[in-house]
Amino acid sequence: MTTRDENILEVCNLRTHFRTDDGLVKAVDGVSFSVKRGETLGIVGESGSGKSVTCLSAMQLVPRPPASHPTGEIYFGNTDLLGLTEHEIEKLRGERLAMIFQDPLTSLNPYLTIARQLTEVLEVHRGATPTAARRTSIEMLERVGIPDAAERIDQYPHQFSGGMRQRVMIAMALLCGPEVLFADEPTTALDVTIQAQILELIKDLQTAIGTAVVLVTHDLGVVAGTTDRVAVMYAGRIVEEGTTAEVFANPQHPYTRGLLESMPRIDTPLQKTLYAIPGLPPDLGNLPTGCPFHPRCGLATDQCRKTYPDSKTVSSTHRASCWEVEANE
Amino acid sequence: MNTTGKPDTPLLDVSDLAVEFRVPSRGSVFSEDSKDIKAVDGVSFSMARGETLGLVGESGCGKSTTGRAVLQLVRPTRGHVVFDEEPIHEFWRKKGQKWVWDHRLLDLRRRMQMIFQDPFASLNPRMTVETILSEPLRNFDVVQGTQRREKIQHLLMTVGMDPRCMRRYPHEFSGGQRQRIGIARALALGPDFIVADEPISALDVSIQAQIMNLLSELREKLGLTLLFIAHDLAAIRHVSDRIAVMYLGRIVELADAQTIVDRPQHPYTQALLSAVPIPDPTREQSRQRTVLSGEMPSPINPPSGCPFHTRCPFSEDRCRTEVPRMRTIDTGHQVACHLVE
Numbered sequence: 174m175t176t177r178d179e180n181i182l183e184v185c186n187l188r189t190h191f192r193t194d195d196g197l198v199k200a201v202d203g204v205s206f207s208v209k210r211g212e213t214l215g216i217v218g219e220s221g222s223g224k225s226v227t228c229l230s231a232m233q234l235v236p237r238p239p240a241s242h243p244t245g246e247i248y249f250g251n252t253d254l255l256g257l258t259e260h261e262i263e264k265l266r267g268e269r270l271a272m273i274f275q276d277p278l279t280s281l282n283p284y285l286t287i288a289r290q291l292t293e294v295l296e297v298h299r300g301a302t303p304t305a306a307r308r309t310s311i312e313m314l315e316r317v318g319i320p321d322a323a324e325r326i327d328q329y330p331h332q333f334s335g336g337m338r339q340r341v342m343i344a345m346a347l348l349c350g351p352e353v354l355f356a357d358e359p360t361t362a363l364d365v366t367i368q369a370q371i372l373e374l375i376k377d378l379q380t381a382i383g384t385a386v387v388l389v390t391h392d393l394g395v396v397a398g399t400t401d402r403v404a405v406m407y408a409g410r411i412v413e414e415g416t417t418a419e420v421f422a423n424p425q426h427p428y429t430r431g432l433l434e435s436m437p438r439i440d441t442p443l444q445k446t447l448y449a450i451p452g453l454p455p456d457l458g459n460l461p462t463g464c465p466f467h468p469r470c471g472l473a474t475d476q477c478r479k480t481y482p483d484s485k486t487v488s489s490t491h492r493a494s495c496w497e498v499e500a501n502e
Numbered sequence: 503m504n505t506t507g508k509p510d511t512p513l514l515d516v517s518d519l520a521v522e523f524r525v526p527s528r529g530s531v532f533s534e535d536s537k538d539i540k541a542v543d544g545v546s547f548s549m550a551r552g553e554t555l556g557l558v559g560e561s562g563c564g565k566s567t568t569g570r571a572v573l574q575l576v577r578p579t580r581g582h583v584v585f586d587e588e589p590i591h592e593f594w595r596k597k598g599q600k601w602v603w604d605h606r607l608l609d610l611r612r613r614m615q616m617i618f619q620d621p622f623a624s625l626n627p628r629m630t631v632e633t634i635l636s637e638p639l640r641n642f643d644v645v646q647g648t649q650r651r652e653k654i655q656h657l658l659m660t661v662g663m664d665p666r667c668m669r670r671y672p673h674e675f676s677g678g679q680r681q682r683i684g685i686a687r688a689l690a691l692g693p694d695f696i697v698a699d700e701p702i703s704a705l706d707v708s709i710q711a712q713i714m715n716l717l718s719e720l721r722e723k724l725g726l727t728l729l730f731i732a733h734d735l736a737a738i739r740h741v742s743d744r745i746a747v748m749y750l751g752r753i754v755e756l757a758d759a760q761t762i763v764d765r766p767q768h769p770y771t772q773a774l775l776s777a778v779p780i781p782d783p784t785r786e787q788s789r790q791r792t793v794l795s796g797e798m799p800s801p802i803n804p805p806s807g808c809p810f811h812t813r814c815p816f817s818e819d820r821c822r823t824e825v826p827r828m829r830t831i832d833t834g835h836q837v838a839c840h841l842v843e
Contacts (some may be wrong), residue, residue, distance in 0.1 A: 392779060
């Protein structure tokens, strides 16, 4: 890949492994993807597929130990994030790289007022005066749709509802106008009508600020509505990647196809039984040989049981790792 | 199975059901003054034998409390719950200061069961699968000894599990498998009515379809009547014959599942439908979205008039003062909204 200047983030062959009592867990095992400026990339997968650890690795927020130092490269512009010292990454985190989490109640500090938690970001990264920081923070809260922001800024996290807390998190993440925002299941804990509000908000702010968003989710419906490109993860690897339109219109990997078919939908005629992917998600400490999806795959052959498939090109913007996919090169 | 009663009467008839909880008022848990939360406020519906009714709504709308009140796991403060022509809301007696079930309600537990949301919290981690499943059988003295073990093996096979796993503990299973054990426990006494409270929302996407299929299959095979509670309209529509939409303790719309999806009348149902993501990028882009502003008000201070008026894009003066009654607008289609003709 040569277009490093166009890509704000480029992850090459990332591996993050955890040492546990049950042996080595390869949570992320050779993941490569890139994100362009202002683009939204969706990372979809089930629990344990490595989607969150991928983001945490880029932010260097994976606890070490039990994790080993991630290997591979994560280029942010021309800087390899994995080569930075703790001090250097701290300067980027919160200013040029930001992250929001699934549960805003556990990711906001319950002992500090919203004001304290927001102004800190500006004081640390921008050297803003307390008055200026407070003014900017109130503006940001207004922008994310918190009513009476000037008063509510002095309240504590427990005084906000789940949806409002997620708005506060988003305000905090976007205060410095980051170039990349990692959003890890930002709406999973919220009700659907609130989810619609938050997704709309992220989209609006992204357009205004020009932030690239990496949206981690298990919900293919959310991916369809909000992302430009999508990467599907299974057992620590990306099994399919492409533009959202291509992957949904022409899914190649049996796992992607299975996920799409197993979702109940309100817009299609009712089927009597849903397609269900057989079996269980794999145990990361004890992965099957070859393609980790083979025990659940109807197309599995001897080759699948022995060797992990190479990434095959479906089109210039669409690739999939499956022996059954016809390469189109 | 022990279906008695006449097949043409509804198995369950709920009318004007209300549940209030007393909570300490804002400020201090030690303070004397307390307030009543109307978690459920005048819910009415009935269920035919063998029918699945989906109860959908957002967190705090009272759908779980409705399910629990139907089973008498909480005592309704008002209203009637008639199960197979018996007024089960009366099957309580006072013991000192507390209300407890009388023997009639205890007997009914054979026929009315529940499946819980969280398969991690609802199975005792210190019991083997065999002990978990034999508990209801022992409590009701259904089968003994080797027969009991056979029954447990049969139950496990019914829910698609290997009967050899009965010596294992809950932590050795995945979420989907644990939910299957929870379902087996609910089926142990051969009930004819089951409340399933968010049975799939804690599970991985690829496992949700397996559990939904299992529930549909069981209900057909065993003739179960199922009250399926969930926040996911797409999943509800898939398993239900009819759907009731709840908002702030009330049912705002009730119709058969396809009508709710094709011709929703209540503005809240419409908004809820338009917020359900569709896994198709072209459709998502061309969709007309009603994004509701604001959030569901607190049931401690419910708004006057129509509970939805604070978020309703069409609300009028009348909506702010007058509570809309549930009206039948078409065969089997009821709506509580002033603006629906």
